[in-house]
Amino acid sequence: MSDQHSNKLKSGNTGNKKIGRREFFKTGLRAAALISLGSATGYLLSKSTLDDPxxxxxxxxxxxxxxxxxxxxxxxxxxxxxxxxxxxxxxxxxxxxxxxxxxxxxxxxxxxxxxxxxxxxxxxxxxxxxxxxxxxxxxxxxxxxxxxxxxxxxxxxxxxxxxxxxxxxxxxxxxxxxxxxxxxxxxxxxxxxxx
Amino acid sequence: MKNRIWIYLLVLLLTFLLIILFNRLAKPDFENPAQNPYDLSLDSLAQIPPELYLPLDYSYIDLPLPQAKALATDSAGNLLVAGQQSILVLTCEGKELLRFNTPQTATALAVDHQQRIYCALENHLALYSMQGDLLKTFPELHPGAYITSIAYSPGRIYLAEAVKGDVYEFTGDGEFVKSYGKGRDKTAPDFLNIPSLYFDLAIGPDNSLWVTNTGKHKLVNFHADGSLRSYWGVTSAAPEGFCGCCNPTHIVLMEDGSFITAEKGIVRIKKYNYGGGFIGVLAGPERFGPKAVGLDLAKGPEEQIYVLEAENNKIHCFRLK
Structure with a gap:
């Protein structure tokens, strides 16, 4: 019982775990890549609509x-x-x-x-x-x-x-x-x- | 059975041919203007009764300068043409005497009694010798100015500026004297209403200034002090009047005080007496190309009337009999 409790506590603590620098950059890069991909797609889509003959x-x-x-x-x-x-x-x-x-x-x-x-x-x-x-x-x-x-x-x-x-x-x-x-x-x- | 198939095929072919024929006949004739229910026919307006044409001698010069903008004559009877950043001097037979470059294409030309060339370079004036040397540059009228005509009388230079619809008077040395457009009652005949870049000046035999008030279809004469002296002009599409937004586009005064006018829209060159009474027509639309617009005029020393048709690279020469 106490082991289970300690496991729950461990898993519950993972949310408050400090993110390492490497992890932070990785996530940041992923987010930036996603944002730029979205903007590029949006831009291309809008451009293609604008430049339709x-x-x-x-x-x-x-x-x-x-x-x-x-x-x-x-x-x-x-x-x-x-x-x-x-x-x-x-x-x-x-x-x-x-x-x-x-x-x-x-x-x-x-x-x-x-x-x-x-x-x-x-x-x-x-x-x-x-x-x-x-x-x-x-x-x-x-x-x-x-x-x-x-x-x-x-x-x-x-x-x-x-x-x-x-x-x-x-x-x-x-x-x-x-x-x-x-x-x-x-x-x-x-x-x-x-x- | 075989015969029946042939009959079916024949009927099918005939139907097919009938459809093609029907489509051909039903198709409107696109080359025929009568197919346009909204046609604005100006042909009837352009018709000039033959009895209105004045007897004259006619010739023309092929102009070796495309996109010409302005025409003037000197006292020796030579022709000066401005176009493509150059000034061309021709004899009255069309032989090239001189060609020199200008920083911009001149929009108007005039020659003074010393055979110097006044050249309007859009918003300012430049003075050249007859050899093409730059003698003087005048200050610009205002940054957006567009000079459409220059008139020279001894001791005075007049410039027609079409953007503000004003006439500027300068001394021969380039000193500003006065302008004619400001402070006049807008309903008065001497209020200059200039809707486009057609705005011409001419000097009468008595050295007084004549101005085309194109928005009102009038020719306005001013005293030396700038006050109104007289005016004439009738709004009408008939041969004796002026119509459209900006007519007459150009004028020239002859030695007897009579007027030669040029019009756009219905392209006509006409003559009026010194009081504005209609005398007759020198040339109608049939003399010019379909794109002719804004025919600059100049007179020769032997009362020749030169007409610049820039769209057709031609100078027409008329001499009334």
Whole structure:
């Protein structure tokens, strides 16, 4: 009985046993190796997700043919007009907002170029106006992009919105793009806006 | 039994062929712009009635300098072109007389009465001799400045700076006199609204300064003290007006006070009388390449009008009859 008790005590004491220096380094090294292995795996995994190729429009090649609006597999195209505000002249007469030869520079539906009224015009101060895109309404037809590029600074540009795009293996728009403007880029790059 | 298999095979083949044929016919013609339901056709706007074209002689020079940025003429009738960190001096027939390097590509050029070349190197001005020797460097206007035009009148240098949309006036020695853009009512015609890097200056026959107010489609004339003298310009896509965000991109004034203007978007070279009345068209979009944008203008001593089409490496020469 006393032997058993002494054995229990011995085994119970093992938890409080001091760890030797060698043991400490061994455990430390194992933990460090595990942590670095975990971080490397995490990093590689995140990198591989970030660098997965995604579809994007090269605005230098885009010819605003309208097929982005009609050929995307989604009910409303994942291609949206994006505005590079830095390039915008905040003009009163915006070639991307107004139809050519409008009589009045106001927000009347008959004056607007966008078929879905997705481009919003807000007065800033004379003679400047700000133009914003309502992504819910934009169907990526590129009509405003063509108007802005022809008469303005080209600050309105078509891009594939990665929050909407399903990233089909064989993009339906890329197959019909006459300019070969829809290309694969690393996801980490995201967007190809002219600046 | 054997015959039946052949019939089945024939029916299968015919169905297969019909499917292929149907797919071919149903496929839209991607080369045809009419297939684009969202097409913004500018063709009708670019049409200029033939009676609006002015009678003229036309020739052109192939430019041995790609990506040219600026064009000017000297009093001898030679052409000066800036591009690829160099200045090229050509005779009016296109024969190369001189080529010298500049630290940056010049964005604007002007020649004074002593045949010295004022050269805008983005944010500052440099003065060169006609032999290409650097004579003087002016201080920079401000770090982000971009000079798009230089106008010279005896004793005065004017610089158009497009980033702040301001015109700076200097004496011939480089001493700052005044600027024209600040402190004006934003709704007034002389408030300079410059949406892009198209901002041109010209000196009238009376040595007064003309400035393109491109955001408002106006040409503005200033008194020597900087106050507004006059202005003209109509916003319209019609041939007599200016449209888009930044037109007219370039101007030149002739000896009789008439104006020659260049536009982008609908690429046109037009003539207006001294009061801004539309006279006619020298050239429409058909004269230039599809990528032509921002055609710099210069006039020769015999009233020639030179147009720089950098995208096509050409200098067009017009002489009105």
């Amino acid at each position: 995604v579809w994007q429009i090269d605005p230098e090649k885009c010819v605003q043919c309208g097929r982005c609006a009609t050929h995307c597999v989604l009910p409303v195209s994942a291609v949206k007009c994006m505005h590079v505000y830095k390039m915008c002249g905040y003009c009163d007469l915006c070639g991307g907002y107004f139809r050519p030869q409008v009589k009045k520079l106001d927000t009347g539906a008959e004056n607007q170029l966008c078929p879905t009224k997705a481009l919003k015009r807000t007065f800033v101060e004379p003679p400047y106006y700000r133009y914003d895109i309502d992504e819910e309404l934009c169907n990526g037809c590129g009509k405003c992009v063509e108007g802005c590029g022809s008469f303005g600074n080209g600050s309105l540009q078509l891009q594939i919105n990665h929050n909407i795009c399903t990233n089909c293996n064989k993009c339906a728009i890329a197959r019909v793009c006459p300019a070969g403007a829809i290309i694969r880029i690393p996801a980490s790059k995201g967007y190809l806006l002219k600046k």
